[in-house]
Amino acid sequence: MRRKMLTAPLAAVAALAMLAACSTDDSLDDPATSESAEDPAGEEPAEGGEDEGEEPAEDGSSDDWFDQAVYDTQYEQRTATFEGDPNAPHLQYIDGPMTDTSEFASEGAKKVCFSNASISNPWRQTGWITMNEQLKVLQESGVISEMETRDAQDDDNTQIADIDYFINEGNCDAFVISPSSTAALTPAVERACDTGLPVVVFDRGVETDCATTFIHPIGGFAWGIDTAEFLVDNLEEGDKVVALRILPGVDVLEHRWAAAEKIFSENGIEAVDYFTGADPTEIKKIISDELAKGDVQGVWMDAGDGAVAAIEAFEDAGVDYPVMTGEDEMSFLRKWEETGLTGLAPVYSNFQWRTPLLAVEKIFAGEEIPTEWVLPQTPITEAERADFLAANEGMPDGHYAKFGGEDLPGYPQVWQERVIP
Amino acid sequence: MSTGTTTVDRAPGLLAERQGSPLQRLARTLGTPGGAVFILCGVLLAAVVAANPNFGEPGSLIRFIGRTAPIAIAAMGQYFVIVSGEFDLSMGSVVTMQVVISGNLIGQDESRILPVMLLMVALGILVGLVNGLATTLLRVPSFIVTLGTMLALSGLVLYLTGGAATGNPVDSFRQIGRGGIRDVPVVDIIPYPAIILVALAVGAVLLMRRPYGRTLIAAGDNPEATHLAGAPVWWVKTRAFILSSLAATVAGIILVGYAGVHPSVGRGYEFTAITAVVLGGVVLGGGRGWVLSAAAGAFALELLFTLLNFLGVASTWRDTVQGVIIILAVAAAGKAWRAGLRPRRRDPATTAQSPGSPAGATTPHTPGSPAGETTGPTPPVQGTTTGEN
Numbered sequence: 071m072r073r074k075m076l077t078a079p080l081a082a083v084a085a086l087a088m089l090a091a092c093s094t095d096d097s098l099d100d101p102a103t104s105e106s107a108e109d110p111a112g113e114e115p116a117e118g119g120e121d122e123g124e125e126p127a128e129d130g131s132s133d134d135w136f137d138q139a140v141y142d143t144q145y146e147q148r149t150a151t152f153e154g155d156p157n158a159p160h161l162q163y164i165d166g167p168m169t170d171t172s173e174f175a176s177e178g179a180k181k182v183c184f185s186n187a188s189i190s191n192p193w194r195q196t197g198w199i200t201m202n203e204q205l206k207v208l209q210e211s212g213v214i215s216e217m218e219t220r221d222a223q224d225d226d227n228t229q230i231a232d233i234d235y236f237i238n239e240g241n242c243d244a245f246v247i248s249p250s251s252t253a254a255l256t257p258a259v260e261r262a263c264d265t266g267l268p269v270v271v272f273d274r275g276v277e278t279d280c281a282t283t284f285i286h287p288i289g290g291f292a293w294g295i296d297t298a299e300f301l302v303d304n305l306e307e308g309d310k311v312v313a314l315r316i317l318p319g320v321d322v323l324e325h326r327w328a329a330a331e332k333i334f335s336e337n338g339i340e341a342v343d344y345f346t347g348a349d350p351t352e353i354k355k356i357i358s359d360e361l362a363k364g365d366v367q368g369v370w371m372d373a374g375d376g377a378v379a380a381i382e383a384f385e386d387a388g389v390d391y392p393v394m395t396g397e398d399e400m401s402f403l404r405k406w407e408e409t410g411l412t413g414l415a416p417v418y419s420n421f422q423w424r425t426p427l428l429a430v431e432k433i434f435a436g437e438e439i440p441t442e443w444v445l446p447q448t449p450i451t452e453a454e455r456a457d458f459l460a461a462n463e464g465m466p467d468g469h470y471a472k473f474g475g476e477d478l479p480g481y482p483q484v485w486q487e488r489v490i491p
Numbered sequence: 492m493s494t495g496t497t498t499v500d501r502a503p504g505l506l507a508e509r510q511g512s513p514l515q516r517l518a519r520t521l522g523t524p525g526g527a528v529f530i531l532c533g534v535l536l537a538a539v540v541a542a543n544p545n546f547g548e549p550g551s552l553i554r555f556i557g558r559t560a561p562i563a564i565a566a567m568g569q570y571f572v573i574v575s576g577e578f579d580l581s582m583g584s585v586v587t588m589q590v591v592i593s594g595n596l597i598g599q600d601e602s603r604i605l606p607v608m609l610l611m612v613a614l615g616i617l618v619g620l621v622n623g624l625a626t627t628l629l630r631v632p633s634f635i636v637t638l639g640t641m642l643a644l645s646g647l648v649l650y651l652t653g654g655a656a657t658g659n660p661v662d663s664f665r666q667i668g669r670g671g672i673r674d675v676p677v678v679d680i681i682p683y684p685a686i687i688l689v690a691l692a693v694g695a696v697l698l699m700r701r702p703y704g705r706t707l708i709a710a711g712d713n714p715e716a717t718h719l720a721g722a723p724v725w726w727v728k729t730r731a732f733i734l735s736s737l738a739a740t741v742a743g744i745i746l747v748g749y750a751g752v753h754p755s756v757g758r759g760y761e762f763t764a765i766t767a768v769v770l771g772g773v774v775l776g777g778g779r780g781w782v783l784s785a786a787a788g789a790f791a792l793e794l795l796f797t798l799l800n801f802l803g804v805a806s807t808w809r810d811t812v813q814g815v816i817i818i819l820a821v822a823a824a825g826k827a828w829r830a831g832l833r834p835r836r837r838d839p840a841t842t843a844q845s846p847g848s849p850a851g852a853t854t855p856h857t858p859g860s861p862a863g864e865t866t867g868p869t870p871p872v873q874g875t876t877t878g879e880n
Binding site: 318342345347348349350351353354355356358359360362363364375376378379382386387401466467468 | 543545546551554555558658659669746749750751753755756758796797800801803807
């Protein structure tokens with residue numbers, strides 16, 4: 071009898087095996103966004119001269135995510151002049167079309183409804199803490215009465231339901247939305263716009279310009295350009311770079327790789343990319359295998375989570391450190407200093423988490439705000455590293471150096487204790 | 492079907508695995524799914540070395556063993572549960588929980604290493620106890636019980652970490668998973684995980700040869716009969732769950748050292764472990780299989796992943812290729828079992844062997860006949876002896 075039953079369990083195991091094989095991927099990826107999600111950044115008017123010596127020879131990568139126009143725009147924006155006080159980078163913006171918000175001008179404390187994609191990575195957690203500190207300030211000044219937050223835990227469907235809940239029952243005065251993915255959330259954001267209330271979108275974009283303002287750092291291409299050019303400058307033609315990517319299908323991450331891959335291929339750098347799910351075990355295995363294959367001169371990451379594991383893999387193998395780009399996460403900055411490797415910490419400006427609530431303040435004050443609010447995004451170089459390490463002393467490893475909350479009342483204890491609100 | 496090339500006469504009362512010369516016995520063992528996985532390992536290793544000769548250097552190999560140790564240990568833990576006829580899906584969550592706990596509680600304070608490790612062991616036992624008692628006394632299917640534990644523990648981890656990495660524990664604790672005995676001739680370094688793996692493997696083999704191990708397999712093969720024979724099946728199975736959770740705890744301690752603290756460490760471990768166990772020829776549903784084959788299954792899996800890596804399969808395709816290959820390997824193993832069982836049913840007295848074709852054992856055809864044999868020509872004893880011990 072047992073013999074006949076063997077087939078069924080084996081089929082079950084086959085299914086389990088599939089799951090095992092796929093389990094390195096996060097549930098986060100959403101193939102729906104892969105239709106070359108036009109980042110609205112593309113509409114940003116690129117002022118000034120043309121590309122400087124970075125003449126795109128051909129679209130070598132044939133990558134769906136690559137968009138030459140957006141690439142060129144972000145290439146320019148990296149050196150653009152930002153309006154506003156450099157000491158408050160979260161309020162700086164590139165000059166461009168403004169939204170007239172005089173229709174929203176009104177007195178009294180407002181209720182903000184925040185639909186958040188997730189707080190499932192240290193970058194979002196740091197920003198979330200900063201946002202809550204900013205909220206306290208605005209509550210004390212009587213601008214915001216309360217902020218109701220719904221966390222979609224990286225699920226598009228949950229977030230769509232969250233937004234619809236806010237529209238129907240939230241009793242909201244303004245919406246703040248941090249979309250989990252580009253295409254899937256577009257209709258829900260449009261429904262929020264249809265209510266006539268102010269809508270602030272930040273971080274990842276959506277395919278509509280109906281929002282009152284869309285807040286984001288320059289973008290993924292700029293990240294890719296900064297990092298890949300750094301590696302190209304510090305490596306020789308024919309050198310090998312291992313690219314460690316978190317997961318596929320998220321526009322801000324795909325843009326980083328699309329730009330970097332293009333630059334690598336144009337400069338004769340051999341780049342091989344892997345998806346790691348930010349799992350340090352995977353990262354170590356990948357680097358170990360690559361080191362067993364041959365020398366690795368560079369490591370490129372589309373996010374710094376797991377950078378330390380990558381560096382440790384070189385230590386464990388007893389070989390020279392690579393030239394490496396991580397992120398402005400404290401763990402990487404510290405390991406970078408400790409090891410003295412040649413590196414760069416690209417920044418996906420974490421201080422953008424302050425901006426949405428301040429935008430809400432401006433909207434209800436009737437001040438005009440940028441339709442597309444492009445925040446500065448400047449990497450931390452080796453020369454600046456010591457300053458950022460000193461400024462963030464005592465912060466946990468998952469903290470981001472450019473979190474931009476130094477002038478908020480809870481600084482520094484709130485970020486040091488890192489209690490997720 | 493294939494009744495092999497030679498037929499060996501043997502006394503009817505003697506157990507199959509006690510017959511023949513050592514060489515014949517080895518050949519027979521390699522013909523079973525539990526033995527074939529070792530050949531699979533060898534073939535994959537040869538393929539990996541062919542793809543990348545550097546991998547064949549002793550230093551690389553020992554490091555590979557070190558990094559595969561946690562998954563092999565987890566597979567051995569899972570083996571205890573599977574051979575007793577149950578599942579443990581909570582394994583990955585236990586690994587993650589232990590990783591996060593060690594990061595949060597040990598921090599940079601060396602004096603906390605021992606107490607926290609004791610706490611982790613205690614937690615491991617507790618999880619296993621809950622899984623085991625709910626399965627045996629409350630009679631909830633273990634698939635459901637451990638699925639529940641998995642969710643509960645991953646929720647706990649999410650609560651503790653918010654889903655993101657916290658700081659790594661102190662380096663001296665991480666040495667368990669990262670360090671090793673250095674300056675060893677030939678291999679340069681013997682990683683501690685490799686030593687732990689060998690120690691646990693020896694312990695597991697000894698345990699399976701003791702009455703507990705025999706009873707465990709009997710409980711997996713036929714719980715009723717085992718119960719009637721007077722064995723406390725509930726306690727035997729509960730201890731298997733505890734062993735599984737403890738294996739996950741050890742894997743977690745090694746992984747903290749190897750990789751560091753991250754909520755994604757341990758994700759999918761239960762499926763990898765179950766796949767490894769099945770690849771090792773252990774029968775789902777219980778009652779048959781060898782503990783070392785489970786560990787070998789883990790090595791085969793890791794070698795497969797490494798091979799795909801060396802062959803330069805594009806990152807977007809890698810998961811698909813892995814999945815397909817695993818299905819094929821498991822299907823081949825299943826075919827081998829069925830092919831092996833049929834001749835015995837028809838003609839239990841006929842014994843056969845095909846010593847000349849051990850390399851073909853991974854294909855469904857040749858290993859057939861010996862596979863049936865090792866479970867013994869005398870059906871009444873099969874439950875308690877399981878052949879491959």
